[in-house]
Amino acid sequence: MFCRKCGYENSDQAKFCVGCGEAIRPSGLGGPAVTIPNYMTQAVLVTLFCCVPFGIVALVYATRVNNKALAGDIEGAQEASDNAFKWIVISFILGFIVIFLNIAFAFLQESQKVQ
Structure with missing residues (x-):
């Protein structure tokens, strides 16, 4: 045992x-x-606040984790968990870059209006 x-x-x-x-x-x-993290909370947050398309991919993988674990497919559940985490990181980084670029362009436009 x-x-x-x-x-x-x-x-x-x-x-x-x-x-x-x-x-x-x-x-x-x-x-x-075996406890395999499903990253559902993080997937929902990056979908709402960072990058919707990649966040949805993360959500799909996050939902697969519990289903595969309950079916006894531990390797498949771990793979889905790893993929969910990967897409969460991609969504977060891409969302951060887009937000940073929007702020930078807004400041650039304001500085050109002043001149």
Whole structure:
């Protein structure tokens, strides 16, 4: 059995984890509980505030994480999580660049009006 706290594989007769000392309870699935971040909150925020097209791609991958994890496809869930994070970063950087350029052009236009 796997320890839910540290993931160490113990014998089936073990009452306590050899790795961390935690009491072992049999899990229904027989494997370690794996938490894979879905980045849903971040995907929603970058969609609203940074770059809508790339944010939507991040949202799609973020929704796939939980579905794949519930289906038992841990590798697919991890891949979807990694892709969601990648698109969140792309959306954030692109949104930041566009906002910075808009502010720079606004100041440039104001300085030309004054002259």
